[in-house]
Amino acid sequence: MIRSENLSFKYASSDVITFPTIQISRHQHTLLLGESGCGKTTLLHLLGGLSFPHSGKVFIEDQDIYLWNEEKRDLFRAQNIGFIFQDAHLLKNLTVAENIILAQYLAKAKQDKQAVMAVLDKLQMQEKADAYPHELSRGQLQRAAIARAVINNPKILIADEPTAALDDTNTKYVMDLLFDTAEKFDVTLLIATHDTRIKPYFQNTYQL
Secondary structure, eight states, X not given: OEEEEEEEEEOTTSOXXXXXXXXXXXXXXXXXXXXXXXXXXXXXXXXXXXXXXXXXXXXXXXXXXXXXXXXHHHHHHHHHEEXXXXXXXXXXXXXXXXXXXXXXXXXXXXXXXXXXXXXXXXXXXGGGTTOOGGGXXXXXXXXXXXXXXXXXXXXXXXXXXXXXXXXXXXXXXXXXHHHHHHHHHTOEEEEEESOGGGGGGOSEEEEO
């Protein structure tokens, strides 16, 4: 599903960081584990098509995504990859449902309120469809962000530091939620973190 070859990235400081070869099969949930500053978020962005590599290739479904122009790559990403960041990054002037519909629009998909409500229902968030981000708890914000990430039926769900600064109880809650989401929506998880507590959840781990 995802593989990289000879991947590197050049920072503004002129430093070049090289990355190991990554190979991820469908449903092979994968962890990129490393200390802060080791480049794991950069690698995550390269694998997800958010940053352009200094050298090397990234293949998703056997397609070299960096051979495409930026517009084609952006559309492919919107249609095939869901992103969950440490902060929800919901637009504060839009309701939960409107934030999710925006993701459909960016993917040039049908703007389908019924589909939005179905996704929210699966995540036990249907009653918050018309709420604004400031009206949600942290856990509800996380679920709203996940709903937005899966609305276009992506093949891959990417999460960056989803358990940072959480206690053990909430870490388990988030990981159970992510794995439950992966099963319900048939997606492959790719997570980058420094949090060694979640390592037991994964059989495919890359130590950076």
